[in-house]
Amino acid sequence: MTPLSRARLLLLAVVMGVVAWAVARMAVTSGSSPLSVPWTVLAVAAVVGVAVLWLGWTVRQYRKGRNPALSGLRAARTAVFAQACSYTGAIIAGAFAGYGLAIALEWSHAPRREVAISAFIAALGGLVLTVAGLVAEHWCKDGGDQDENKGGSATA
Numbered sequence: 464m465t466p467l468s469r470a471r472l473l474l475l476a477v478v479m480g481v482v483a484w485a486v487a488r489m490a491v492t493s494g495s496s497p498l499s500v501p502w503t504v505l506a507v508a509a510v511v512g513v514a515v516l517w518l519g520w521t522v523r524q525y526r527k528g529r530n531p532a533l534s535g536l537r538a539a540r541t542a543v544f545a546q547a548c549s550y551t552g553a554i555i556a557g558a559f560a561g562y563g564l565a566i567a568l569e570w571s572h573a574p575r576r577e578v579a580i581s582a583f584i585a586a587l588g589g590l591v592l593t594v595a596g597l598v599a600e601h602w603c604k605d606g607g608d609q610d611e612n613k614g615g616s617a618t619a
Contacts, residue, residue, distance in 0.1 A: 464539075467546055467600055472553040472593060479557030480564070487565035497566045500559060500581040508555065508588030512595030515541075515548045519599025526602075542603035549596030555589030 491497060518541040525533040563582030569575045 464542060464546075466604060467549055467597060469597070472549060472597075475550065476553040476557030476560075476589075476593075479554050480561030483558040483561030484565045485561075487562045488568075491565065491569075497562075497575060497578045499578045500562075500585040502581070502584065504555070504559070504585035505588035505591075508552065508592040511548060512552075512592045515545050515592075515599045516595050519545055519602040522599075523602035538603060542600060545596045545599035545603060547596070549593050549600065552589045552592030552594075552596060556586045556593060557589070559583070559586035559589060 487497065521530060521533060522538045522541050524530040525538060559582045563579045563586060566575050566582060567579040570579065
């Protein structure tokens with residue numbers, strides 16, 4: 464399994480942001496009213512982020528020898544889940560940030576300002592999910608914490 468590339472995640476978020484911005488601008492300029500983003504997007508992203516961090520922590524403990532009962536298959540599934548969370552979070556963050564920016568162009572209009580704020584809060588949820596996935600994936604990688612300590616020189 465290849466490790467996550469932060470550049471790829473950033474590119475994915477930017478592309479999704481541009482697409483969401485263009486679609487939202489076309490909709491708004493044609494007279495459509497923008498829809499508010501539910502606050503549950505942030506809540507669900509936070510819950511999934513906590514879950515992936517907890518699973519990643521159990522794999523980290525397994526790698527340090529403190530949890531020998533964990534199966535290797537569960538550790539591999541956790542690493543895949545962490546990567547999926549990072550990709551999903553990047554898509555969510557980019558899409559809702561682009562949507563929010565498109566609506567924020569009319570910041571003086573109070574209802575649209577509220578929609579833009581709700582979109583930015585949802586984008587924050589995507590960012591939380593991305594970071595949680597990156598941390599959990601780091602904990603699951605081969606050659607993580609243990610190899611860093613082995614490769615260094617002995618100090619007194």
